[in-house]
Amino acid sequence: VDGKDAKLAMAHMYVAFIALLLGGLAGLLQVLVRSGEFTLPLGIKIGYYQVLTVHGILLALILTTFFIMGFQIASISRTAGAFTNVQRKIGWTGFWLMLVGTAAAAAMVLLNKATVLYTFYAPLKAHWIFYLGLALVVVGSWLLCIMQILKYYRWKKENKGQTSPLLTYMAVVNSILWITCSLGVAVEVLFQLLPWSLGLVERVDILLSRTLFWYFGHALVYFWLLPAYMAWYVVVPKVIGGHIFSDALARLSFILFLLFSFPVGIHHQLTEPGIEGFWKFVQVVLTFFVVIPSLMTAFSLFATFEMRGRELGGKGVLGWFKNLPWGDARFLVPFIGMVAFIPGGAGGIVNASYQMNQLVHNTIWVTGHFHLTVATAVALTFFGVAFWLIPHLTGRTLTPKLNYLGNVSGILWGIGMLIMSLSMHLAGLLGAPRRSEYSTYGGAEMAYDWIPYQIAQAVGGTILFIAILVIMYIVVQLIWFAPKGEEEFPVATVAPGAEKTPAILENFKIWGVILVALIVFAYTMPIIDIISNSPAGSKGFMPW
Template identity: 80%
Template sequence: MTTAVTSKEVKQPKLQKAKNSIENEKIIKVDRKDAKLALAHMYVAFGALLLGGLAGLLQVFVRSGAFQLPFGIGYYQVLTVHGVLLGLILTTYFIMGFQFAAVSRTAGPLSNTQRKLGWIGFWVMTIGTVAAAAMVLLNEASVLYTFYAPLQAHWIFYAGLALVVVGSWIEGLSQILRYAQWRKENKGQTSPLLTFMAVVNNLMWFVATLGVAIEVLFQLLPWSLGLVERIDVLLSRTLFWYFGHALVYFWLLPAYMVWYVVIPKVIGGKLFSDSLARLSFMLFLLFSIPVGVHHQLTEPGIDGFWKFLQVVLTFFVIVPSLMTAFSMFATFELRGRELGGKGAMGWFKRLPWKDCRFLVPFIGMIAFIPGGAGGIVNASYQMNQLIHNTIWVTGHFHLTVATAVVLTYFGAAFWLIPHLTGRKLTSKMNSMANTSGILWAVGMFIMSGAMHIAGLLGAPRRSEYSTYGGSEQAAEWISYQIAQAIGGTILFISILVIIGVVINLLWFAPKGEEEFPVAEAAPGGGKTPAILENFKVWGVILAALIIIAYTIPIFEIITNSPVGSTGFKLW
């Protein structure tokens, strides 16, 4: 087996010795036709990264008070570009491309029908992306973060993003069909873990996006087309956050796929527990959806009991997160001690710190610790009152999604893209990739740290500097706005380095074979219980939780709304 970085290029003798012990192992490659489908998603994802990153850079410059946008471009126009391209387009395209590759690698090549569905979904998503982007560029959709009333966008914007969701449904169906085919062909066997994880993530996405689909079809589209005069904002926000919080876990679970299955192989170790990994994913499926109301703690119209219930359900998601942390660091310690690590932390030094396939995702893992702590603050009744609608929330978001998640995506892309293109991750590209991860960590520490502090001082989120006026508070916030601009500049430099590495791996790196790392389960882990793959049981539990958490709140919102303002009719 060839490796991403040879011992001649990077001095890691003990790690290299372990790799050499499986030198003759055959690399299992993603089917070439499936690789083309996965690569198409990567092109769009990293194009969105460059444009969305540029929009983010312009944002922090404007917020510093030292820069004005040229050519009549509006601040909220740039904010929408940044949010939609990075929050929806980059993530959705990368996730679907990665999952197609993961399913093909572990469950076998897609059938012609499954692959055709994948391509149909890709083009539906792309048409929707172009339509939505056109409205943003024409300044007809400067609505901050997608489907959030009372801000109104052109109907084409809503229709375009709806097509992105529908396209992702079609792609997810393709992956689920491949899983079902594998189960049929291998009755009684435990399915490949990566394929199972992709199915769980798709199921969560299907259920979560029902909320935003209802909002768009029955409220936002009729409203933006002028068919109804007004809509119920509380109902639209409740439907949005039914989707919006689960969206975070749609982003996160592919990173967890890499952490659980790929990283142990990269360091030469084993998957700590197949059963634990599957259970954590099922728990994420259960606890990621019926919790959206914790984003609406300050909004009237929802009874406090239901807010409290969903806050409690929100905290349950800490359990699979801690399970994941335990599993990962147990894997790291076991492997570090195999390589000769002694003492309490000697194993830590033995990890492959010069390998970008490990280092870049590991930085993301570490960022998730303070990010998760900030999430506890956001979801807590009293503490939420302090930081609600301040730039603290934006700083939290950039630690979790924009660091923990996307750095893991980048770390995966550095081996996935050459695997799909038949090229090699060279020593030079490995070093550049590591540099990009370190730059990202430094830039995010400065920018997100400044956002957190400014938020505690009351600085609002989503506001450009000019709206602060000449108040004493504005003068107090300005130094933190400048720090955000410095951090954002470093982050954009990191993006340029990442784009350079990706371009090299797509078209210029030397031909060769790069591994798609998939770890085997550690011996002695026991057989995975069949209940973990019984989606009927878990589906019933999920449906029950959603019904309990949302039926009465939504019924009360609709019945208490002024006549004609909901977009729904009650008979």
Template identity: 70%
Template structure:
């Protein structure tokens, strides 16, 4: 693998750390909001100072689901590209900084409106819930800023290809490019509904919006958003973890193919979030359910590749028997152990996702807190724990410090504590969801109803889990501050794995973006064109030409 830098240029490092500072501030704010939510749902706590439950619910979802993830991912992808494809040019770095400041300004605008209780519209901001126009404008700036961040990564990739014709690009750079492409294509949906529907509506320019169209455009974005979160974790699993444990990447080609398949199959599948909604022909829902299940293929490819790497490493260390290699893994290294916990959590998370995407089973758990539990296994465990694992080496690498033995030990405790807290909270959410507990409610309106009484033990378990998770967040913030400012000076490796000598040569077809983006566009047009025509033609006309179901 062609790696130009062993250490990130300090100028690129400053840009990376700027993104990380905002991400970890978001972790603190969103984590506190999450703790308050679980305490309110337990029925043992009342929010002070007139703060609304749905206000903190919106803070939690937006700040953690959108702000933390977007800033962290953009920072990580810039770091990975700079490390493997060379230092960013002045123009590329300038694009990154402009993108960062636009995202930050947009975040502050949206957060201010939520805190003023003028945008308590939840993470999905569905119409007919309406927020202040500054909230929608802020979200637009976050998206546009992220495009500029992505442009810096794409620009570096293009310049690398020009300097290295006929060679496959560095694997982690290729992965960052795929995720950037996925993000840009997906965010066209949410940008469209905000700019052309919700923003004019909140400004009073139009009286009504087409609710079904706005929800469909949101979920055109909302499902690939999950893969935008997940693919950076896959980058670490495929490329970084093998180097951390002293192994080699099982197959470069397999890794690239899985990422291409995620690009193809993650976007035209939004209807599986709308299976219970009227106005969409069941045949088109069925088609998108099929496309959703195709995402299982690259997921299983990833699981095979990772565990093949682990087993090969264990065998090379003398492991015997079916699972002897498991004992040989470096369990004392937080850079491995914490992401590995995330990998394991993705097994039940994936199984729950199959339930969500099934038309029949979805009817049982739709709009129950089961969905929230699934969300916390995928994003808040598999992805977030991997992000923490990345933080343990990337932050000291950029700041010129080292991960000490004490911080490494604390990081392992933090990861285990997170797993315990999430087992309580997510497990209780799944169980309560099967009993019909609603997804977003504080449960207070159910009072002493017989059905609500069945949920009380699970609500208390959620509060216990939420409290443990908040303690784990405090530990993580302590570790981050230590690694950024107080850890001893030194050199921390940016681990990039090498491909196994036994792996097949990587074909250049993976770098054919006209082919892959063309297929992606065709799949999207096939999955959405006729349903959109149906929605627009069959919706009743409202005032000023806008339509409302």
């Protein structure tokens, strides 16, 4: 990675890991309080829902966005060459806007003026500075995405007719996905929440705001997932000494994510009145399409692992498995994430199934689902990446001791999450609600059944916090203290014999048209219905 690009990528890493520490601490407080054995303030003056807001925003929004931008910038610089000065200036402007926005939003949450959880749904109302802060984070991230897209097109111009480097292509697809999805939340914040919070309008249409949010919100989860897939497709094969199974398959799966991440948001609103059953059904069916690229990814990963295991002499149906480099944290930590994604993805399919959603919606099952997906599959992959990316950027090396600690942190995370997420799933099936403080609900018998699971969650959550402390130790070492040297940025080549990549996969005009058509198809009628049935006085979404 070019030295100047490395500085920009590292700036993102600092923010991401500070967010991990503070957000993780908030998570620990939460599981302790929910177990019923501890009460806040625990010496500090802060409420449960405030802690929950800090936890969700710092980990789901800030850690992810900053890490992803830093990783993508480094990936493009490594595979397509250094950014130009102008592109880098755009990037730095984006970074500072995101940082100022984060500080503004965080200040409001800490002042208890924005205790609105990470989804900031109306009718929960925050101070206008919180919404302004969020808007700045979004605009800043757009600049960072534009920087990456400009670099891609410059590369294409300078290398006419050639297939772009796979990591660069993947980062660009994710940037396009992010810009397209965050338009939804930008409209919600600028035209509904901000004017409402400023007192310019008295009421806003809640259903419309939630629909705009989930248009953004489900694609958001793939914005988190795709950088993990970048590492799974391109980095992990190199770490194990193997090859990418197929460049074309990897690109196709990214394009499928781009197309099918959008027309599915209503599967988060299956229990909401005001959206016709037909459109819910359409989006449920389309949700099953977005499962396909993940199944393709699973297939491709198994193929890569098997090919490499056999190259190393593995025999029999599963004999190749033990030959993989289990001692290497750059492999083991993301691998634990991959394993977690199997039940995590299966849980997603349960959520998406129209009828079964009635059982699990708004229960702590859903919290269990996203702790396996974003908080294990994605998070562990990001940590596995950080273990080589940070020393690569700071000119240091991952020593055997730090590598060992990396494995310890991954295993601790896996155990902690197994306990916490399993008990969340089980309690959810017994009806325990999500997003709720410890309560026996007036002595309801059912609520007593949930308590053992809540205690198990506290045990799992405590192990997770210990894992975070180990990770923070490793990161601090890798930034300031590990021995100077050169750490590899692993990028695998495509397996010999893989088919040629069809040029159409880089034709973003075609994919753009299909993407817009799918969004228009899935959302036009539901939005027209919502606006035309909007309660008097809420004025749809225009403040005038």
